Amino acid sequence: MISFALSEEQEIACTAAAEFARSELAPGARAIDEAGALSAAALESVWRLGIVQTVADGAEALPEQPTVLNALLLEELAYGDAAVAVALAGPLGFAKAIAEQGSPRQKQDTLPLFAGDSPRLAAIAHLDAGWFQGAGKPTRAERVAGGYRLVGAKALVPLAAQCSQFLVLAECERERAAYVVAADADGVKIAASKGTLGLRALAMADVTFENVVVPETARLGEAEGADVQRIVDLSRVALSAILSGLARAVYDYALPYTKARVVHGEAIAKKQAVAFKLADMHIATQAMRWMGLRAAAELDVATTATRNARLAQRYAADQGMRIADEGVQLFGGHGFVRDLPLEMWYRHARSLSVLDGLIGA
Amino acid sequence: MISFAFTRKDREILDEARAQAKLAAKYSRDFEADEDAMPPHEYPEAAGRPDTRELLESHVDELSGRKIIHALLYLEDWYGGVPLREARYSLGNTVLKIAGDPAQYARWADKTIAIGLTEPIGGSDPASTRTSATYDPANDEWVIEGEKIFITYAESCDAVLVLARMVHPGRPRGLSTFMVEKGTPGFSVGKQIRKMGIRFEDTAGLSFVNCRIPAFNHIDGDLKKTLQSFSESRPVVAAYALGVSRAAMDFTWVRLAEIGVTPDYNATPTGLCAAADRMLALEAEWDATWITVLRAKWIEQNEGPGKIESSAAKAMGGALARKATQTCIEVLGACGLSAEHLAEKWFRDARIFDIYEGTGEIQRLIIAREILRYSPKELN
Numbered sequence: 001m002i003s004f005a006l007s008e009e010q011e012i013a014c015t016a017a018a019e020f021a022r023s024e025l026a027p028g029a030r031a032i033d034e035a036g037a038l039s040a041a042a043l044e045s046v047w048r049l050g051i052v053q054t055v056a057d058g059a060e061a062l063p064e065q066p067t068v069l070n071a072l073l074l075e076e077l078a079y080g081d082a083a084v085a086v087a088l089a090g091p092l093g094f095a096k097a098i099a100e101q102g103s104p105r106q107k108q109d110t111l112p113l114f115a116g117d118s119p120r121l122a123a124i125a126h127l128d129a130g131w132f133q134g135a136g137k138p139t140r141a142e143r144v145a146g147g148y149r150l151v152g153a154k155a156l157v158p159l160a161a162q163c164s165q166f167l168v169l170a171e172c173e174r175e176r177a178a179y180v181v182a183a184d185a186d187g188v189k190i191a192a193s194k195g196t197l198g199l200r201a202l203a204m205a206d207v208t209f210e211n212v213v214v215p216e217t218a219r220l221g222e223a224e225g226a227d228v229q230r231i232v233d234l235s236r237v238a239l240s241a242i243l244s245g246l247a248r249a250v251y252d253y254a255l256p257y258t259k260a261r262v263v264h265g266e267a268i269a270k271k272q273a274v275a276f277k278l279a280d281m282h283i284a285t286q287a288m289r290w291m292g293l294r295a296a297a298e299l300d301v302a303t304t305a306t307r308n309a310r311l312a313q314r315y316a317a318d319q320g321m322r323i324a325d326e327g328v329q330l331f332g333g334h335g336f337v338r339d340l341p342l343e344m345w346y347r348h349a350r351s352l353s354v355l356d357g358l359i360g361a
Numbered sequence: 362m363i364s365f366a367f368t369r370k371d372r373e374i375l376d377e378a379r380a381q382a383k384l385a386a387k388y389s390r391d392f393e394a395d396e397d398a399m400p401p402h403e404y405p406e407a408a409g410r411p412d413t414r415e416l417l418e419s420h421v422d423e424l425s426g427r428k429i430i431h432a433l434l435y436l437e438d439w440y441g442g443v444p445l446r447e448a449r450y451s452l453g454n455t456v457l458k459i460a461g462d463p464a465q466y467a468r469w470a471d472k473t474i475a476i477g478l479t480e481p482i483g484g485s486d487p488a489s490t491r492t493s494a495t496y497d498p499a500n501d502e503w504v505i506e507g508e509k510i511f512i513t514y515a516e517s518c519d520a521v522l523v524l525a526r527m528v529h530p531g532r533p534r535g536l537s538t539f540m541v542e543k544g545t546p547g548f549s550v551g552k553q554i555r556k557m558g559i560r561f562e563d564t565a566g567l568s569f570v571n572c573r574i575p576a577f578n579h580i581d582g583d584l585k586k587t588l589q590s591f592s593e594s595r596p597v598v599a600a601y602a603l604g605v606s607r608a609a610m611d612f613t614w615v616r617l618a619e620i621g622v623t624p625d626y627n628a629t630p631t632g633l634c635a636a637a638d639r640m641l642a643l644e645a646e647w648d649a650t651w652i653t654v655l656r657a658k659w660i661e662q663n664e665g666p667g668k669i670e671s672s673a674a675k676a677m678g679g680a681l682a683r684k685a686t687q688t689c690i691e692v693l694g695a696c697g698l699s700a701e702h703l704a705e706k707w708f709r710d711a712r713i714f715d716i717y718e719g720t721g722e723i724q725r726l727i728i729a730r731e732i733l734r735y736s737p738k739e740l741n
Contacts, residue, residue, distance in 0.1 A: 001364055002364060002366070002371075002425035002426065002655060002659060003362060003363055003425075004363060004655075004656050005362070005663075006362075006363060007362045007363075010363075064362065065363070068363060229627075232627065255732065255733065258733075269733050269740075270735065270739060270740055272726070275726070275733060275735075276725040276726075278732060278733065279676075279726075279728040279729040279732065282669070283653070283677060284649075286653065286656070286670075286673065287650075287652060287673075288649070290653070290656060291645075294648075294652060297363055297364060297365055298365070301366075306627070307624075307626050309626075310626035310641075311641070311648050312648075314642070315645040315648070315649050318642070318645070356629075
């Protein structure tokens with residue numbers, strides 16, 4: 001039965017997250033971007049929303065449509081600050097993969113770490129995602145006595161230096177698998193952050209896996225294995241949700257400005273060239289949001305939603321970039337200066353639209 | 362709870378509609394050479410197959426929403442290129458339903474009613490309407506004078522609902538609608554218009570010279586409500602666009618598969634060939650349009666027509682149809698151009714969707730006025 005109505009529970013959660021994003025995240029977004037570091041206070045406050053804990057705490061009953069709910073919440077957080085939304089979506093994707101596909105032992109060992117009151121960071125490292133890692137560099141997992149050897153790298157892992165664990169997605173004997181790797185395991189090298197175009201607060205850094213040997217028990221699902229595609233699909237849902245929130249923030253910020261900004265004796269919003277841009281922004285923010293939620297809803301009833309998740313992410317990446325671009329343009333010179341958020345959103349949008357497979361919903 | 366899964370009955374009706382569209386596809390070129398020909402009420406292949414629109418009406422309770430599935434039936438019609446069974450339902454019918462009184466509705470409910478809106482001077486701006494309806498108190502009649510162009514179903518309809526400027530001693534000069542039946546003296550239909558595409562669609566101009574109609578034929582509804590019918594039909598036109606675009610994209614994927622190019626939803630940008638990359642961009646745009654059409658119809662079903670959502674659907678559909686058919690031809694190369702295949706026809710047909718029932722620009726104007734809270738005077 002086709003329905004576009006959020007449940008009451010989802011509405012309430014969204015309202016709370018939206019309020020939090022506006023009052024707590026948005027005001028601090030510029031400062032953490034300039035600092036190139038996420039403040040402990042920001043991380044703690046977003047952690048207190050309990051989004052990761054709900055996934056990690058096996059004792060708690062899961063909400064109805066957990067992926068839809070997470071997508072809605074990430075969208076609201078990203079409306080305030082996309083960087084913080086990504087910061088949370090790292091451990092969220094990690095914990096969700098363990099909770100859904102981990103062996104009983106893996107759940108027992110790992111999930112309690114993510115169910116507590118203090119922030120705990122982790123990320124998904126999709127070894128073959130991103131051509132920029134360098135052509136010809138081997139990215140694979142090999143079977144060795146008693147376990148697996150991981151060789152490869154993942155570029156630009158959010159908050160890499162603070163992650164306690166990585167979920168490495170790699171191919172082993174032509175089959176895709178996921179491995180839980182401790183950040184302090186031998187051979188895991190976390191490079192210094194060199195800074196990035198956008199999402200600077202995440203201090204993204206390359207993580208290299210140099211012959212990292214993990215035991216058999218590190219393979220997600222252990223003997224049963226895991227459906228890696230689901231993890232990838234969830235990451236795309238998370239990205240499209242975050243891009244949707246960012247796009248909506250740009251639109252909401254730009255619209256009143258165009259009504260207030262007078263040029264040649266008239267508000268620029270009264271000119272079709274500007275008004276039509278706003279109409280197109282509005283159309284796309286809605287379409288990208290619902291495409292993402294459609295993929296999320298599918299992932300709540302099926303193991304994978306590869307087509308819909310990919311298309312949602314692709315559309316959100318294209319439109320998110322376009323909307324952030326128009327946001328800068330509508331503000332003219334003010335769009336280019338760092339006093340206002342437009343240029344930051346522009347950098348964020350491009351950064352989000354080239355990231356894949358690091359986070360989850 | 363949000364859900365994008367069809368009910369079993371939705372699926373059953375839409376599957377039947379797709380099967381019928383595939384049967385109709387072989388007729389879709391029949392009107393290329395003879396534009397004056399009218400599609401039959403139904404093709405022989407329709408025999409023994411259920412009428413999908415009747416199925417819809419008889420299982421309303423088992424659907425995701427009558428209006429949602431109704432719109433998607435048009436997607437299927439256009440997927441085939443020409444309806445296997447004519448819908449016999451036009452925009453004039455919608456206006457009658459919204460604005461007519463019960464006696465008027467009863468009189469014309471089973472007729473095909475075209476809408477007479479566009480005039481030589483323009484279609485996008487109803488305020489510029491020049492056709493007049495002058496009240497004649499001696500005979501309790503209205504006298505219609507004027508000309509309409511680009512009227513869909515002009516020849517095959519039973520009556521036209523004409524938008525005209527009222528001239529009445531006791532009433533302000535405003536726009537209103539008048540039902541003019543075929544055969545009314547003074548009402549004539551012009552020749553079929555020669556078009557780039559949609560040649561199976563019956564399109565002609567109308568002329569009214571001292572055309573007298575009884576007072577009963579004045580559909581004296583609120584004009585705002587009348588124009589609201591466009592909010593209902595706009596997502597339907599977007600559904601047309603989805604149908605033609607889908608047909609073009611499906612055909613292109615089939616040809617691409619012959620040379621080993623298939624959709625890969627996991628490939629990175631460097632892992633896709635240019636053709637596949639462009640096709641995936643179209644797939645994303647198709648889905649974005651599809652969900653927007655569904656949302657517009659869902660809102661209409663549950664809360665009444667949403668002005669912004671309906672225009673958004675139409676704007677997206679119009680843009681998609683242009684881009685999809687243009688891209689597919691380019692990807693297909695020679696077999697896209699050749700009249701041996703349908704791609705070139707889809708390219709010509711699809712171009713109308715961003716024009717009729719409000720151009721893409723008009724849709725953006727409507728949306729912009731709503732989101733900016735500007736009156737038509739403030740933003741035009």
